[in-house]
Amino acid sequence: MLPVTAVVPLLFELTEGRFPGRSELDRHLFMSANMAGSLLVALFAGLVSDRLGRRKLLVIPALFVYGGCLLLMYGPWPYPVQLGLRFVEGAAHMTALVLAMTMIADQAAGAQKGRAMGMAGAALSLGVAAGTVLGGRIGSEAATSVFLFGGLLIMAVAITATRILHDVELHRSAERLGDMARLALQHRALLVPYAFTFVDRLTVGFIISTVSLYFATALDLPPAGIGLAMAAFLLPYAVLTYPAGLLCDRFSPVVLMAAGSLGYGCFLIGLGFTGADHLIPVMAGGGIIAALMLAPSLVLTVRLAGAAQATGMGGFHLTGSLGFMLGPLLSVALLTSLRALDLEPYPAVFVVFGLFEIGCVVLLLPWLWRLHHGGRESVPAS
Secondary structure, three states: OHHHHHOHHHHHHHHHHOOOOOOHHHHHHHHHHHHHHHHHHHHHHHHHHHHHOOOHHHHHHHHHHHHHHHHHHOOOOOHHHHHHHHHHHHHHHHHHHHHHHHHHHHHOOHHHHHHHHHHHHHHHHHHHHHHHHHHHHHOOOOOOHHHHHHHHHHHHHHHHHHHHOOOOOOOOOOOOHHHHHHHHHHOHHHHHHHHHHHHHHHHHHHHHHHHHHHHHHOOOOOHHHHHHHHHHHHHHHHHHHHHHHHHHOOOOHHHHHHHHHHHHHHHHHHHOOOOHHHHHHHHHHHHHHHHHHHHHHHHHHHHHHOOOHHHHHHHHHHHHHHHHHHHHHHHHHHHHHHHHOOOOHHHHHHHHHHHHHHHHHHHOHHHHHHHHHHOOOOOOOO
16 A cells, blocks of 8 residues: 555646646546556456455466556656556556455454454555655655655565465355346445445545645645645554454444544545644544544445455445545546636535535435344345
């Protein structure tokens, strides 16, 4: 996750700074192209690994492709080529991520899945948080340095993974493509964490694109300042994700997920009214609230998917990647519409994305209630 978020505080420099004259849509596409690649493979990575019964066979090549794309982006390619590399990078990254998370679920005992997924979520969040800080520092002189750093790092991880990763024996038959399409319908309760991860990552797509650009242009923060602000949000998020996973072993992940989403929506609304002087404590508060969302949704997905954990996790990341991809594009559409109506886009766009989170809880409240009280098959077909 370090290379993924290292580009966030440098988004303006890597787009407008490196390729002057680019439109607002072009700048947002730099993030969306990466998420489009993630979307393409999120579901099929789980499908193929379930059929093969092996994860490592796919993880290792994906890591080498991932690192190679980052190293290529260090070169002086035209902007369309950079977007193409971003697309392939996203596909390779998501393949490695989906299957790494699945390997954790494979090896965790049933009663320990909350603990295991909490640790995995914490590791992801820590990588995300550290990436923003390192990106702001490494790219302060030359923004493209983050590609060299990320590429070499992932290549080292790929070489290490060839030695330390080991598959466990899978005592289940391979999933077929038809089974993949029917999984969410057969286990309808999966649609609940899928809906939440879609909205959650929709807002993350908004944060890593529009909010990063907002910090650079409206608040006039330098890359190091943007990285620090993002880290203030992500570090408590990382530290508290594991305790949130432990809470899922003792309390209902449904309640934790819903409460976290409500608080997170309020945070997004408030962020739009926050000046540069109070940005750090507000971002830190948002990180504390957001920790209650990731681990519960992961735990719910693993529990509800049954034997088809890789397929269920692939669907989880598929919906999340769709949200990631659409977040920057929806941000552009909202900003353009507000300006066309002669309205100030900030803080209105923050309010809209905050209401997405709150609205998700309100709209799904009957299903959340049934899932909380009735178990995995309690969500009706409607």
